[in-house]
Amino acid sequence: MVDATHHGDGEGQTRREFLYLAAGAIGAVGSAGVAWELINSMNPAADTLALSTIDVNLAPIPEGMGIVTMWQGKPVFVRHRTAEEIKQAEEVKLSDLIDPATDQSRVKKSPWLILIGICTHLGCIPLGNKPSDLRGDYGGYLCPCHGSQYDTSGRVRHGPAPLNLAVPPYNYTSDTVVRIG
Amino acid sequence: MSNFRAFLMGGGLALATLTTASAQELPEPAKQDWSFYGAFGTYDQAALQRGFQVYREVCAACHSMSLLAYHDLSGIGYTPDEIKAIAASVSVPDDPDDTGEIKDRPGRPSDRFKAPFPNEKAAAAANNGAVPKDLSLIVRGRKYGPDYIFALLTGFKDPPPGMKMANGMNYNTAFPGNQIAMPPPLSDDRVTYADGTKATLAQEAHDVVTFLSWASDPHLEERHRLGARVIIFLAAFSGVMYGVKRKVWSKVAH
């Protein structure tokens, strides 16, 4: 056994340390690459990602009612608001809101409120599409899990939810058909 | 110290009673006398078969029991031949034949109970938008189980004056919110029992709830029987182990 410190001069030792370092670095890069592949395999797969759009026919939804439809595995609320509800939504002062947003910024046509029906607190589905549902103090939606309340524009008015109900991307393909996605 | 602990215990108990009083949205249904309750409870075989008759002749028009197969009926006392006859009374789609066509064939004991509607949309369309629930696990899937289902089946009344009923809804004292889409399914003499039992509303409800309880928990009798044996075994084991432990420790002060 030869003692390493007596083996060579300073140059040899530096080279050895460099080689150790290089080997370690290559090993670390390789491990990180493998780890990333494994972690990334848990992200949504191509079939899950394949964006499906859905068309919703608005004609059969009576005023005051909402329907629930599925888009990307998420419930989407489509609600036909009454004149009273629209007025309520438009007249709220922004300073009264937890997550300020105007009603105009959340709808494309006033009567139709289109929302992702997932409470921004912990992901439950709020009640309020049917007039017989509990709608909370603000006439919109009430989450049965932890009591968050939303107004007739889907904006959060009472915690614990921190944010307004999200608005999915959509556009009108005709007067009565809306394409979500 | 012990006073303090007693105070804490008392506080805990007081809180526990507070909860039982406040936490329920549902009125607690009246307690019925079920033969399958208690540590030695068993199902009443005659009631099971009468209950199956009620399900078959009344409930099955709208409600599926998709987790049960016809062979499961041996659990309520039907012979293999009777089960074959019951299964054969329905027709189900066969496997594709040699030309790829799908024809109907009579049911077999291995088939699941035939559902009244081909899918949920059809069920909703036929029932004013409300899908009739699958009854396979209905008793275990509801708080208060059999008492609740019994109260529901016998709880149809005229709505109190001043109550606004939604279109097509029925007033029911047991249902949360009191408005249920299901019309009253049972009434006196809705079925005719082969064993001569008088088919009152309460009798029909009692029988069908017994049947549905069995469907939710078909191994209850076996569970109770085996449980008694296991507990006797473990009690004996505990007794012996207590003796061993005492003997071992008798030699040392502790």
Next chain:
Amino acid sequence: MAHTKTPSTFQNPVIRWVDDRLPIFTMISKEYGVFPTPRNFNYLWNFGALALVMLVIMIITGVFLAMQYTPHADLAFDSVDRITRDVNGGWLLRSLHANGSSMFFLVVYIHIFRGMYYGSYKRPRELLWLFGAAIYLLMMATAFLGYTLPWGQMSFWGATVITNFFTALPFVGKAITTWLWGGFAVANPTLNRFFALHYLLPFVIAAVVFLHVWALHVTGSNNPLGIEPKSDKDTLPFHPYYTMKDLFGMSVFLLIYAVIVFYIPDYLGSPDNYVKANPLVTPPSIEPEWYFLPFYAILRSVPSKLLGVILMFGAVVMIFLMPWLDTSKVRSAKFRPWYQWCFWFFAFDSLLLGLVGSQHPEGIWILLGRIGTLYYFGFFLILLPFLGWFERTLPLPASISESVLGGGKLASSAVAAKPMEKA
């Protein structure tokens, strides 16, 4: 070979042959045969062994259930029903496994509270305590994952609520949640990975249990007096004294377990989990299993989402930090009159939070939840550090044997004036 090896003294030639090559029997004899164990354990010291019994029962029943279970969102609920309906004795396997998780947590909670009362987390047993806390954390993860598998309403919505905790994280929350789900909501990819991890984690727990027991055998056990054994008179060989005592405790414990499994199998569960998962219908109240309720109450005690999640995870972190938060040199609460009060109030507080967690967050429950949360953190962050400085502890006995034997055979002991509580 540098090892000094004494030939095995076992009589049986097969055992001797093996032991000469791999001294496993020597090790068993050393660690579980003659292992010197404090002579004054009460029955609370049974619960470590009981926890191991539960881990073994859970792994065995779990492996057999997995042979019948289908981890697919469309089939999982039906396959669980098939286990209880059609599989031979499947109803028993499932009841043992489902109620077993409750029994496992019950045993572990008693084990943890015992450690807290008698100061088992203190020097030199800090690492032992950390391994224990890690086991508890892994158990919570495993129980949560397992509860998802039957794919009932409470499975689905419980998974939805818990995974949504991660959306509270700023910036990366959404990406992490999507990654956890493998999609945009709890769905089939989620169920698949939860099943894989639920099968994996118990074996990780078993590995940490091995480290926990290893660390225990390095420091030796704590005991009700919280003083270290000083001589042979203070200890007894583990076998037969504690093997037999543990077996007796186990038989009584199994008796209680059997009553639940055979006679009230649904008592601890939610009826909603006998309803198949429906992503479009949220049950009227989502409630976790009882063993998570105190944490659920802490989560809901503040109206802010991020703060609620931080507090909830913080509540678990407190347990990890306990060895460093407690500044008192005296271990056992027997000699810490003030800590004893604080401890019992903490135990009561945990029950109170559990009760609050089972209620709708309204009226008096909000206030009680806040008070309970305040005391929970106050106990760890204020009482534990400050008591160590202010508390006048009682005099400790000179040794375990003196204390144990003081009231009996050796009546003339000065210190043990008050006989110790004995189970």
